[in-house]
Amino acid sequence: MSNLLEIAGLNKRFGGLQAVDRCELSVREGSITGLIGPNGAGKTTLFSIISGFTKPDSGQIRFGGRRIEGLGAYEVARRGLRRTFQIPRELKEMSVLENLMLVPEGQFGDRLLSVLLPGARVRQEEQVNEAAAREVLETVGLAEKADIAAARLSGGQKKLLELARCLMSRPRLMLLDEPTAGVNPTLIRHLMKVMQKVHASGITLLIIEHNMNVIMELCERVVVLDRGHVIAAGTPAEIQQNKQVLDAYLGGVDA
Amino acid sequence: MTAYLVAILIFAVIYGFVALGLNIQWGLTGLINLGQVAFFAVGAYCAALTTQAGLPLLPALVLAALVSGSLGGAVALFTPRLREDYLAIVTLGFSEFVRLIFLNEKWLAGGPDGIAGIPRPVTIPGLDSETSFLVIAAVLLAVAFWFSQRLAHFPIGRTLRAIREDETVVASIGKPTLTYKTLAFVLGAALAGIGGALFASYLTYISPDMFGPNVSIYVLAAVLLGRQGSTLGTLAGTAVVAVLLEGTRLLKDYITVVDGVQLAALRLMALGLALMIIVAVRYGPGRRA
Ligand SMILES: Nc1ncnc2c1ncn2[C@@H]1O[C@H](COP(=O)(O)OP(=O)(O)OP(=O)(O)O)[C@@H](O)[C@H]1O
Ligand SMILES: [Mg+2]
Numbered sequence: 125m126s127n128l129l130e131i132a133g134l135n136k137r138f139g140g141l142q143a144v145d146r147c148e149l150s151v152r153e154g155s156i157t158g159l160i161g162p163n164g165a166g167k168t169t170l171f172s173i174i175s176g177f178t179k180p181d182s183g184q185i186r187f188g189g190r191r192i193e194g195l196g197a198y199e200v201a202r203r204g205l206r207r208t209f210q211i212p213r214e215l216k217e218m219s220v221l222e223n224l225m226l227v228p229e230g231q232f233g234d235r236l237l238s239v240l241l242p243g244a245r246v247r248q249e250e251q252v253n254e255a256a257a258r259e260v261l262e263t264v265g266l267a268e269k270a271d272i273a274a275a276r277l278s279g280g281q282k283k284l285l286e287l288a289r290c291l292m293s294r295p296r297l298m299l300l301d302e303p304t305a306g307v308n309p310t311l312i313r314h315l316m317k318v319m320q321k322v323h324a325s326g327i328t329l330l331i332i333e334h335n336m337n338v339i340m341e342l343c344e345r346v347v348v349l350d351r352g353h354v355i356a357a358g359t360p361a362e363i364q365q366n367k368q369v370l371d372a373y374l375g376g377v378d379a
Numbered sequence: 380m381t382a383y384l385v386a387i388l389i390f391a392v393i394y395g396f397v398a399l400g401l402n403i404q405w406g407l408t409g410l411i412n413l414g415q416v417a418f419f420a421v422g423a424y425c426a427a428l429t430t431q432a433g434l435p436l437l438p439a440l441v442l443a444a445l446v447s448g449s450l451g452g453a454v455a456l457f458t459p460r461l462r463e464d465y466l467a468i469v470t471l472g473f474s475e476f477v478r479l480i481f482l483n484e485k486w487l488a489g490g491p492d493g494i495a496g497i498p499r500p501v502t503i504p505g506l507d508s509e510t511s512f513l514v515i516a517a518v519l520l521a522v523a524f525w526f527s528q529r530l531a532h533f534p535i536g537r538t539l540r541a542i543r544e545d546e547t548v549v550a551s552i553g554k555p556t557l558t559y560k561t562l563a564f565v566l567g568a569a570l571a572g573i574g575g576a577l578f579a580s581y582l583t584y585i586s587p588d589m590f591g592p593n594v595s596i597y598v599l600a601a602v603l604l605g606r607q608g609s610t611l612g613t614l615a616g617t618a619v620v621a622v623l624l625e626g627t628r629l630l631k632d633y634i635t636v637v638d639g640v641q642l643a644a645l646r647l648m649a650l651g652l653a654l655m656i657i658v659a660v661r662y663g664p665g666r667r668a
Contacts, residue, residue: 239533
């Protein structure tokens, strides 16, 4: 199958630090691809560039065959490429449900005109919207928390909400930034099932992950980033035996 | 005494528009605006000039809303990404810039002398001019309130609140945050313009010294008092500010130990104190906003 995401010659410098360095990477359509690397390797920065929040210094990004590196964040999202945040960014003052009901695109109620017209159409739209949001909460296992303020969720539940928000729009490609970090083992098992379910429903996943068990079990392919550069790519089994990868991780521990 | 009460109410209603506008910008969307008086002033001058030229009040109000709203759009476009830090400076500077234009461009708006003889072209049969004006202004404010309330509670208001909380998240779900922020800013400026138009028509005389930065501060206080983001609270806050500012003038006749100038200073102190108490009670240690 073809590549959904293709990155070529990508560079990003922060002051004296080359955070992304001649990065080349591709994600096959329909796959679950893992992105690993030591702390500070530039994984989150790479996500941030792909999703349009950070401008690269140079390089190309193709999504579904079309260049996206010049687009703003909201335009990238609209094309069906969505990301989660490593540190959850739940909207604290809103309920969990509202956090999701915010998501659908092209809501009539999201236009100024709706405020001036009779409310029936918006009410109807909101009902559909709410049902969809509750279904997504059901999928990720947050259904019981629908009506509490998002601020009151536990760390692990906030991670689930990040995933739910991403899922709510049914994107073509999801970039998940450490979806299992800080989540307890029982919940991790649950999360892995959810990710498999999402994948089975036709969404391609690119996952940053430090938990090797998760990588081994979910990913058909793993890409290893070190100091902004891809140093290896292959099946999880190949990567585990790659000398360069082991060195990078040990080097990371020393440093 | 009744006349005086009517006057206070009219001021409260006029400032109500300005505060509702600021509440859309700041309360709902999180866009700080330290120069709301600029849009108020432009609305006032706009209505003064056009009603003098014979335009009836209602079209003059619409025109004031359009002109002030467009100016709000221009300010939004000139503020990079409508970021909070830039916005504070730009709005404050812009409001002084507008005041100085009215002060110095005699051909446009009478310079320091301002504009006198502005018509107040409304009367309801059976009511005096002041009361008629109050009724009409209050009805219009009710419409503005209805609009603000719906805006806040419709999905679009949810999006604006989300922008206030975390703009990055809103961008990440595919919504054009800059468009929404600009829209909120324009709406807020337009409401201030309507308030200004009513102000000019009510006083029948305006001059640049009426449009100093203190007006912006008063409406900021009103929105803050009313719990930032709440439409009803904003109107309540406006009423409190109007009573503190205008109502205390009444005391002049009863209190003789201080003279007029001292009393004016006392009124501002009362407002400042009220704000400090509210902020301390609401946001003080052990409480979350
Ligand atoms: N906005 C920024 N300005 C300056 N330096 C930055 C910025 N963002 C990231 N960096 C630096 O770039 C490097 C890569 O950071 P990044 O967050 O992408 O790493 P990561 O691979 O996601 O690490 P982790 O596994 O700890 O999440 C780090 O050294 C970081 O300090
Ligand atoms: Mg990271």
